Structures are given as C-alpha cells and as structure tokens.
Amino acid sequence: MNSTNLPDIAAQTTQQQQPLDWVGMQGIALPLQLAGQRLKALADAGVSLDRGDVRGIHMSRLYLTLQQVQDAALEPDLLKQLLARFLDSHHGLSRQAYVALRGEALLSRPALISPLAGWKSYPFEVRARQDPWGFHVELQVRLEYSSTCPCSAALARQLIQQRFTQDFADQPLNHARLLDWLGSTQGIVATPHSQRSEATLQVRLAERAEDLPLLAVIDAAEQALGTAVQTAVKRADEQAFALANGQNPMFCEDAARRLHDALLRLLGLSAFSLEVVHRESLHAHDAVARSQWNWHPAASPGSAASDMCQSRS
Ligand SMILES: Nc1nc2c(ncn2[C@@H]2O[C@H](COP(=O)(O)OP(=O)(O)OP(=O)(O)O)[C@@H](O)[C@H]2O)c(=O)[nH]1
Known part of the structure; x- marks a missing residue:
C-alpha cells in the first residue's frame, strides 16, 4: 500500500x-x-x-x-x-x-596552579526563530561558581581582631609568636561562609552573527566571577582557590553586576538576560539577582532592528 x-x-x-x-x-x-x-x-x-x-x-x-x-x-x-x-x-x-536544542557541553578546564585539567559540564540551550520580521537566535548557558559572603567575611575579621586584642593585651608584639598565632585556629577564630552558586546567562545574537559564542560567554563570565568551580584540584590549587575567594567576596548583587558588565563588553550580542542564584549556606533559601539589557521579546516588527540600534549603556 x-x-x-x-x-x-x-x-x-x-x-x-x-x-x-x-x-x-x-x-x-x-x-x-x-x-x-x-x-x-x-x-x-x-x-x-x-x-x-x-x-x-x-x-x-x-x-x-x-x-x-x-x-x-x-x-x-x-x-x-x-x-x-x-x-x-x-x-x-x-x-x-x-x-x-538543549544539551550539555563538556569542556576541559585547567587547574589553577598544577598542570592538571578536568571536565566540566555546561548545560546549554540554543533557540532560533524565523518569522516575517527576521531571524533570531538566543543562546542560554548555565555555569557554577563559588561566592564568599562579604558580610560574613567582615564579621569574621572583626572576631579575629577581637581575639587578637584579647590574646595580645598589654604584651609587646613578638614576630614569631604572632606568626604562630596567625597559623592557629586560635588566631583565625572565624571563617566566612561561601556557597556553590549558579549563573544562567541568556544572550540574543546580533543579526549577522556567524558563530554561537558558547565558549566566549562561558570564558567571559568565569573571568568576571573569578571563582568558577574547579575540576582537578591538588592542595596548591585549593590554596589558590581560597585566595581567590578571600580576595573576591560577593553578594548575589555583585555577581550579577559583574556578569552584566562582562556581557556588555562581548561583541556580537543584541540583548541579554541573566540570573544568579546563591545557594546560601547561611540560610535554607537562596539569594537571587537578575539583570538584563535590551531583553524585550523580539517578535514584533522592528524590535530586532531596534535591539541593534540601542547603545550599550
Ligand atoms: N499534525 C499532527 N500529526 C500528528 C500528531 N500526533 C501524531 N501525528 C502523526 O504524525 C505523522 C506524520 O504526519 P505527516 O507529516 O503529515 O505525515 P505524512 O502525511 O505521511 O507526510 P506528508 O506526506 O509529508 O504530509 C502522522 O502519522 C500523524 O498522525 C498531532 O498531534 N498532530
């Protein structure tokens, strides 16, 4: 038949x-x-x-x-x-x-110090639409990073200062004793909390974009955050990570602003939207921040063109 x-x-x-x-x-x-x-x-x-x-x-x-x-x-x-x-x-x-199209890209990421590398999975989605007003492509990617609470860091420093005042009251400062004290749990009496955090980035490609900027978006975001979760880790890498976190405490607002700036600097985008979620270890709930640039639906006549014309402010 x-x-x-x-x-x-x-x-x-x-x-x-x-x-x-x-x-x-x-x-x-x-x-x-x-x-x-x-x-x-x-x-x-x-x-x-x-x-x-x-x-x-x-x-x-x-x-x-x-x-x-x-x-x-x-x-x-x-x-x-x-x-x-x-x-x-x-x-x-x-x-x-x-x-x-949804999937997970597996990318090899190097360790911070040691000559090692490991694989990291980045869930992504590519969405494309053709309509009478044009062709539109969006890329979404999710990545994980560590965020150390700046408030908790300041509170911990205050406790360390108080302990110092207590332990060294009315004593002349002795370099060797102070060094020992700094290396003890007695000295660093409090540590700030940090949490595994997640950024979801959605970018709309400019009309004539030739590539899907998956790697460019991930690299720009991880560089802006400074504390992407690691793959292969030896102690030297963990120490470098501790330093990066210590020098880089951030609220969810800080992370969202950094990512906003990083995406604004990326070429070939006509709009973006982002969300960061800090899975708090202080709370049982999450801290969340969102930001966007030009991110209105591009389905109506002229909106894709107006995306292209707006300045990156
Ligand atoms: N439109 C439609 N098709 C469905 C749905 N669920 C299952 N199908 C089946 O999808 C199959 C493929 O549909 P068509 O592409 O029209 O198949 P076809 O008529 O053999 O192919 P053409 O000759 O190219 O039209 C059919 O057997 C449909 O019954 C549904 O909800 N809507």
Missing part, C-alpha cells in the same frame, strides 16, 4: 478557523556538533499554523528536516537554513518556524 491510499487527517479542513502560534514536537533525541564535540541533545521543533481552517501540520517533515543539523557544526547559518526548510515544507500554512 503506498501513502496515497492512507488516510491523511492533517490535510483535512476544520470548522474552527483557529490559527495556532506553535505546533510541533518537543524532546526529540538528536546528536549535535558543538564546541568541537558530538553531543547528545534534545530538540523542540515547531511552526505556526496560520491557516485556521487546516487540521494539522506535517510533523514528519519537521522531524526529518531536523536530522540535517547533526552533520555540521551548530552555527547560526545552519539554524537559519533549517528554519527556512521548515517553512518551505509548510508553504501556505506557516510563517513562523522555531527550533530549540
């Missing part, structure tokens, strides 16, 4: 006359090539159904077209071609096409 003998429900018309914003499939398993690796990903693919009288879209056409992304490095141009094919396969039915 060939397909012309099979009932085609999608081709039927419907009385309801209701166009739909998004119709498609979610959670399609797919290999991807990104950051020089072949990754396991999940994809959502869809189109608008602008003909209110048409019963259904052609799911299989989107599914089969999607298979083409596995053969080349994931770049904006590949996504643009993919969405153009989605629309070609739904000519007369759809004016908007969407794809979202």
Whole structure:
C-alpha cells in the first residue's frame, strides 16, 4: 500500500478557523556538533499554523528536516537554513518556524596552579526563530561558581581582631609568636561562609552573527566571577582557590553586576538576560539577582532592528 491510499487527517479542513502560534514536537533525541564535540541533545521543533481552517501540520517533515543539523557544526547559518526548510515544507500554512536544542557541553578546564585539567559540564540551550520580521537566535548557558559572603567575611575579621586584642593585651608584639598565632585556629577564630552558586546567562545574537559564542560567554563570565568551580584540584590549587575567594567576596548583587558588565563588553550580542542564584549556606533559601539589557521579546516588527540600534549603556 503506498501513502496515497492512507488516510491523511492533517490535510483535512476544520470548522474552527483557529490559527495556532506553535505546533510541533518537543524532546526529540538528536546528536549535535558543538564546541568541537558530538553531543547528545534534545530538540523542540515547531511552526505556526496560520491557516485556521487546516487540521494539522506535517510533523514528519519537521522531524526529518531536523536530522540535517547533526552533520555540521551548530552555527547560526545552519539554524537559519533549517528554519527556512521548515517553512518551505509548510508553504501556505506557516510563517513562523522555531527550533530549540538543549544539551550539555563538556569542556576541559585547567587547574589553577598544577598542570592538571578536568571536565566540566555546561548545560546549554540554543533557540532560533524565523518569522516575517527576521531571524533570531538566543543562546542560554548555565555555569557554577563559588561566592564568599562579604558580610560574613567582615564579621569574621572583626572576631579575629577581637581575639587578637584579647590574646595580645598589654604584651609587646613578638614576630614569631604572632606568626604562630596567625597559623592557629586560635588566631583565625572565624571563617566566612561561601556557597556553590549558579549563573544562567541568556544572550540574543546580533543579526549577522556567524558563530554561537558558547565558549566566549562561558570564558567571559568565569573571568568576571573569578571563582568558577574547579575540576582537578591538588592542595596548591585549593590554596589558590581560597585566595581567590578571600580576595573576591560577593553578594548575589555583585555577581550579577559583574556578569552584566562582562556581557556588555562581548561583541556580537543584541540583548541579554541573566540570573544568579546563591545557594546560601547561611540560610535554607537562596539569594537571587537578575539583570538584563535590551531583553524585550523580539517578535514584533522592528524590535530586532531596534535591539541593534540601542547603545550599550
Ligand atoms: N499534525 C499532527 N500529526 C500528528 C500528531 N500526533 C501524531 N501525528 C502523526 O504524525 C505523522 C506524520 O504526519 P505527516 O507529516 O503529515 O505525515 P505524512 O502525511 O505521511 O507526510 P506528508 O506526506 O509529508 O504530509 C502522522 O502519522 C500523524 O498522525 C498531532 O498531534 N498532530
């Protein structure tokens, strides 16, 4: 039996006359090539159904077209071609096409001091949309870092000062004794708390961006934060990490501002939105800060262009 003998429900018309914003499939398993690796990903693919009288879209056409992304490095141009094919396969039915690809990029990260390295996983999502107003790509990535509470650090320093006053009251300062004291738990009587923290960065690419800036965004963010979680760690690396944390205490507000500045300096973006979550060890709840630049929905006519025109202030 060939397909012309099979009932085609999608081709039927419907009385309801209701166009739909998004119709498609979610959670399609797919290999991807990104950051020089072949990754396991999940994809959502869809189109608008602008003909209110048409019963259904052609799911299989989107599914089969999607298979083409596995053969080349994931770049904006590949996504643009993919969405153009989605629309070609739904000519007369759809004016908007969407794809979202989620996975985890495994990147090798060096130790702070020792000549070692290890792997770190960065969950990411790439979202692309083609509509009558243009082509839009967004990249989202999540990364982890350590944040030491600046208030706790100041409170700990105060306790250390008080202990010093107590232990050395009315005594001439003796270098050797002071050195011993500093190296003892007696001396450093209190330590600040720090916590594993998480930043989620969403960036919208400028119209003519040629690459997906996954590595650039991660590197800029980790540099701005200064205390990204580590992979391979020997004692020398842990000591360097302790120094980095001590020199770099931050509230969630500090982390959000640093990331905002870092993303503003990255070229090739037309907008971004970020959130930091400090999973507090002082509290049972999280401290959270958000920031954004130009991050309004780019679905309306002219908004993508106005994204491009706004100055980075
Ligand atoms: N539109 C639509 N299709 C669905 C849904 N759930 C499952 N499908 C199935 O997806 C399959 C593929 O649909 P089509 O792409 O229209 O398949 P086809 O008619 O053989 O392919 P074309 O000839 O290219 O249209 C069909 O067997 C549908 O029944 C749904 O909710 N909506």
